[in-house]
Amino acid sequence: MTVTDLTQATVRLRAAGCVFAEDEAAVLGSAATDPAHLSELVDRRAMGEPLEQVVGFADFCGVRVRLRPGVFVPRVRSELLVHTALAELTTPGKTVVDLCCGSGALGLAVREKAPAIRLVAADSDPLAVACALDNLGGDVFQGDLFAALPEELRGHVDVLLANVPYVATEHLALLPAEARLHEPRTALDGGADGLDVFRAVVAGAADWLAPGGLLLSEVTEAQTEAAVAAVRAAGLSAGVVEDEDLEARAVTGRWSELPAVTALR
CATH class of the missing domain: 3.40.50.150 (Vaccinia Virus protein VP39)
Known part of the structure; x- marks a missing residue:
């Protein structure tokens, strides 16, 4: 993703109330395959879906855990x-x-x-x-x-x-x-x-x-x-x-x- 793509994602996330918008934009950008996919992921996150479910993984206790939508996110x-x-x-x-x-x-x-x-x-x-x-x-x-x-x-x-x-x-x-x-x-x-x-x-x-x-x-x-x-x-x-x-x-x-x-x- 380009700097512009990530900047736009950050702006949209911040407008949706995401406190760590810049960090979340970086995570979403790393998971996206192209700008259109990034926009789709940002939409899901802006609607309130947990970040970990959106990107399909959570980093927990030193391991990367695959997640599916609707599954409990490890704390x-x-x-x-x-x-x-x-x-x-x-x-x-x-x-x-x-x-x-x-x-x-x-x-x-x-x-x-x-x-x-x-x-x-x-x-x-x-x-x-x-x-x-x-x-x-x-x-x-x-x-x-x-x-x-x-x-x-x-x-x-x-x-x-x-x-x-x-x-x-x-x-x-x-x-x-x-x-x-x-x-x-x-x-x-x-x-x-x-x-x-x-x-x-x-x-x-x-x-x-x-x-x-x-x-x-x-x-x-x-x-x-x-x-x-x-x-x-x-x-x-x-x-x-x-x-x-x-x-x-x-x-x-x-x-x-x-x-x-x-x-x-």
Whole structure:
């Protein structure tokens, strides 16, 4: 693209209210095949479609994740789940499940840095499953939570990544229009307090985790106490991890055949 093309794109994006218009114009310009294509991409972005869906990818935790329109866009804060999972994967041959996987971004980022794992992903949304297959190449299944997983994994999952929807239903209207209008509600709506899907995952986790296996799920600060209580009620030992730079928080649950340890770490 020429400087003039990018300048015009910047002007149009700024008029549409894009705060980082110049940066976004550069990203769109790199994805466009010609000026006409750039104009089409700018139109989509100006109408409020997420930049990552417009260009067809998101850069997340050091990997490029392919995206399709209508698929949840991975958030930077979810890198906390990746970092925490990698700390568990110090030996090869571990089994990792990316549940509610969306695009498969979490599993892809973990596998990039720990290639000796077995990675399985699952989602209830057929569009998300197709997108995850784009990224992961295989072992992606469609279905409702654990029902989607191969039975052979029962009792053998070392790390269970479960980036479930956790926005309280009444708060959906407060989300940015990009999320409300262009991402599936099923990837956002966590029920009355945002923890409905989380509780369902926690309730079934012990059946699928290997001894010592770890569940990881993102929550808000306000949800932490209730989430920890749910983990303990399911017989898992509970923990909380945080990253102030990412403005991220996750609750962990570790499975043991021994009685659960309830102290937070």
